[in-house]
Amino acid sequence: MERGLYVDGQWRAAAGGASADVVNPATEAVIGSAADGTAADATDAVAAAHRAFHDGRWSGLTPAERAAALRRLHRTLSDRVEDHVALSIAESGAPRGQSAAFVASGLAHLEYAIGAATADHDRMLPSPPRAAGAPPRVSASLVRRVPAGVVVAVTPFNAPLLLTLPKVAAALAMGNTVVVKPSPYTPLEILALAEAADEAGIPPGVLNVVTGGADVGAALVGDPRVGLVTFTGSDTVGAKVMAQAAGNITRVVLELGGKSALVVRADADLALASRIGAVNTTTLAGQGCALLTRHLVHRDVFADYVAALTDRLAAAVPGDPADARTTLGPLISAAHRDRVASLVRDARRRGAKAAVDGGPATVDGKGFFHEPVVLTGLGNDDPVARHEIFGPVAVVIPFGSDDEAVTLANDSPYGLAGAVVSADRVAAVAVAERLRAGRISVNDGAAADVRLPFGGFGRSGIGREFGPEGVLEYTEVQTLQW
Structure with a gap:
């Protein structure tokens, strides 16, 4: 397999023209290659996601329309379960039973996010009590959950689809656009996810995948147009991601290590x-x-x-x-x-x-x-x-x-x-x-149980994934009063 970058609905080579081999860790055989992206590619992907968010091609859809698009993605992925299991086995080395369970779990989280897309996350508050002698006033307040904007997802090599699809699903369900940087060890399963999204009719720029090394990750995390960074990996790298995001006061969701x-x-x-x-x-x-x-x-x-x-x-x-x-x-x-x-x-x-x-x-x-x-x-x-x-x-x-x-x-x-x-x-x-x-x-x-939030204390991370808490991580709170 040879894969390029997926940016703005198009497959393309890396800016520098380079690619990197993907090796089966059980056999040491080269099973494919992926584009070795650059910081320039990362910038292009964020630009595409930024345009797609602000022109409303995704955020402007109704929740029901986004849910319908995600259902098409679910059907497309479900038709290719065995392909994803085979990719998981070949590039991550997870045994067949584990790989099959991880792919099934990833699809279950997508299904949960589809339901969350049309759930009511807002709160309407009536007028506050009127003080004695004050003139009558008809007013109300609405506490809304609105998309965070451009979401950057940096994901690890173990269980690639399971640790990527729930992020993508929750972010898209809430109206965000996404740029994913998978691990250089396991890019093929995530590029196959992008292919499925393309075939499911997810609009250009809504989901982008840029493969490459740490320089790509740093360019993505440090881009001021990014509204949220979600990262799964070691606490050491997580601390670096947090520092890179801090320059722009970008929110982070970190699912890190454990003992x-x-x-x-x-x-x-x-x-x-x-x-x-x-x-x-x-x-x-x-x-x-x-x-x-x-x-x-x-x-x-x-x-x-x-x-x-x-x-x-x-x-x-x-x-x-x-x-x-x-x-x-x-x-x-x-x-x-x-x-x-x-x-x-x-x-x-x-x-x-x-x-x-x-x-x-x-x-x-x-x-x-x-x-x-x-x-x-x-x-x-x-x-x-x-x-x-x-x-x-x-x-x-x-x-x-x-x-x-x-x-x-x-x-x-x-x-x-x-x-x-x-x-x-x-x-x-x-x-x-x-x-x-x-x-x-x-x-x-x-x-x-896809309803249960997952995350840790201390150096195990910040924020939660999965369940309603995980979905709402991809939103900002906005109050409207009239």
């Missing part, structure tokens, strides 16, 4: 707890911001939990992500695989014990794989317990009481997700309510 805690109480079902722990270690090969990578386990069951987790991870099946039997895919690049391996080696030098001692690996001599790792013997202050590794690495730390578990869980710069496993549901909920994180599950209670 989320799985709290396993002494009465926990260890079969359930170890299954949750193993799934969170191997899903996306650990490359997920909300994965539970700090396992806080009561001392009374610590050894049994580690043994159960070890057995679970021994059953992980690394391999071709296109094979339905594969449960552990590759990391996104050789450089990232080497980074994960280096962090594990450094932890071992500091005294960590590896209950599961995985390392860099290949399948049939190819791929950027890393086997699962379970580290014990470290405190909550160790770098691998405090920083996001973004690999199949779990850190298991003991605790002695619920109070200690809560203290350890909350002693983190992050606050994206968390979970509590316990036979005592009341006690588990009591612990969950004390955790400082955006989304908490009890006994594997987390279920896919």
Whole structure:
């Protein structure tokens, strides 16, 4: 596949004429290329989105008309589900089952946004009480939700469609225009989204996709015509995005990293707890911001939990992500695989014990794989317990009481997700309510629900995605009085 930029309803080459290969991280084969955009291309895309917003070709439509256009996009994407699953497998390395779930979830968020497009988000207020002796006056106030304007969406490599389509859907539903910059590792699925939008009749300039590196992102985020920046990625890059946007006082929605805690109480079902722990270690090969990578386990069951987790991870099946039997895919690049391996080696030098001692690996001599790792013997202050590794690495730390578990869980710069496993549901909920994180599950209670907002505390981000809160992030509040 060879793809150009999608700007103002047209496919075009990058200003510099360059392109970049897209590599399958499981096979190391080049599967396509995408235009290597420039800052000039970013400027053109923002200009196109700015024109499309202000001339009313999208913002001027009625909510019902926008919803109808988004339904056409939903039908177009639904007709190509298998194509998107295949692209996810090939460019991100997510196993088939995970890729299929991510694509389905992305479509579910689009469907939710279609409903939100025609929902009533405004409030009408009657005249305030008239003071004694004041002349009568007929007046009212309307608190409106109006589009933010041009939205720039900078999205990551893991689950490309799932982490892009909800942003695009919510922004478009509320009348904004959008410029997307996908990860250079995984541009093809987002360019296919642009192709679907074009075929669905989304007007030119309403959705634009500019591929490229950090210079493209900086040009987009720093453009004064942008009304809102939404970014998903690491907290380090998120801080840079926030700084770039600050020059123009541009609003940001940041969904950043996590070092989320799985709290396993002494009465926990260890079969359930170890299954949750193993799934969170191997899903996306650990490359997920909300994965539970700090396992806080009561001392009374610590050894049994580690043994159960070890057995679970021994059953992980690394391999071709296109094979339905594969449960552990590759990391996104050789450089990232080497980074994960280096962090594990450094932890071992500091005294960590590896209950599961995985390392860099290949399948049939190819791929950027890393086997699962379970580290014990470290405190909550160790770098691998405090920083996001973004690999199949779990850190298991003991605790002695619920109070200690809560203290350890909350002693983190992050606050994206968390979970509590316990036979005592009341006690588990009591612990969950004390955790400082955006989304908490009890006994594997987390279920896919597009109505639920998602986001974090602290360095895990600003604002929310999904649900009504996520949709309204793409609006400004305006008050009309008469």
